[in-house]
Amino acid sequence: MANKKMTIIASKGSLDMAYPPLILATTGAAMDMDVTIFFTFFGLDIIKKGNADSLKISPLGNPALPMPVPIPSLVAALPGMEAVATGMMKTMFKKHGVATIGQLLALAQESGVKLIACQMTMDVMGVKQSDIIDGVEFAGAAAWMDIAAESQVNLFI
Amino acid sequence: MSDIKVDQVLDAKGMSCPLPILKTKKAVDALSKDQVLKVETTDAGSKNDMASWAKRTGNEILKMEEGSGTFTFYIKKTT
Numbered sequence: 001m002a003n004k005k006m007t008i009i010a011s012k013g014s015l016d017m018a019y020p021p022l023i024l025a026t027t028g029a030a031m032d033m034d035v036t037i038f039f040t041f042f043g044l045d046i047i048k049k050g051n052a053d054s055l056k057i058s059p060l061g062n063p064a065l066p067m068p069v070p071i072p073s074l075v076a077a078l079p080g081m082e083a084v085a086t087g088m089m090k091t092m093f094k095k096h097g098v099a100t101i102g103q104l105l106a107l108a109q110e111s112g113v114k115l116i117a118c119q120m121t122m123d124v125m126g127v128k129q130s131d132i133i134d135g136v137e138f139a140g141a142a143a144w145m146d147i148a149a150e151s152q153v154n155l156f157i
Numbered sequence: 158m159s160d161i162k163v164d165q166v167l168d169a170k171g172m173s174c175p176l177p178i179l180k181t182k183k184a185v186d187a188l189s190k191d192q193v194l195k196v197e198t199t200d201a202g203s204k205n206d207m208a209s210w211a212k213r214t215g216n217e218i219l220k221m222e223e224g225s226g227t228f229t230f231y232i233k234k235t236t
Contacts, residue, residue, distance in 0.1 A: 027178055030178050032213065099173075
């Protein structure tokens with residue numbers, strides 16, 4: 001029986017939004033699926049060299065973010081608040097035995113997840129192919145469409 | 158069913174989703190057909206996750222034990 005297939009478009013580059021694509025991709029691979037992640041726009045930040053574990057989360061405009069004390073939006077906008085929120089989130093993840101983004105990315109590559117970087121957004125944002133981690137292919141919408149048309153699961157995140 | 162012969166043990170206690178599944182997959186891949194992996198987890202979601210994983214990969218959960226926040230799975234590699 002041919003493996004089921006899944007594609008995921010990873011379009012966000014914040015710490016919280018980097019998790020779902022990588023969790024689902026590694027899990028899909030562990031469940032014998034052929035998985036492709038297409039990194040576009042801010043999702044490219046996940047696969048920039050040395051950047052996976054430097055992603056941040058912003059408390060601004062994110063009322064659901066658990067903070068020790070409720071903070072008004074104007075305070076959330078202050079310098080340093082992003083670092084506070086990011087540090088807090090990472091501590092919570094670590095405490096609960098959650099893998100880091102870097103670990104999940106390595107596990108994804110190890111388990112054969114195909115990584116594609118969107119060449120167009122790289123050009124727009126001035127990202128060079130040499131800025132991206134090894135093992136990533138470079139392509140555009142048609143490449144994703146080709147794989148997506150044969151996949152049972154396609155997600156935009 | 159109480160005396161299952163275990164070939165390999167995986168301690169996934171303290172790990173959160175998706176690590177118990179990823180580690181289980183890796184450990185099962187390293188086994189031969191019909192060998193049994195014992196996996197211990199503390200992730201409450203792993204009870205359903207492990208069943209879904211086994212169903213999808215065709216491996217068999219011979220037994221699942223639950224006790225004081227720990228889940229123990231006995232998984233037989235079927236291929």
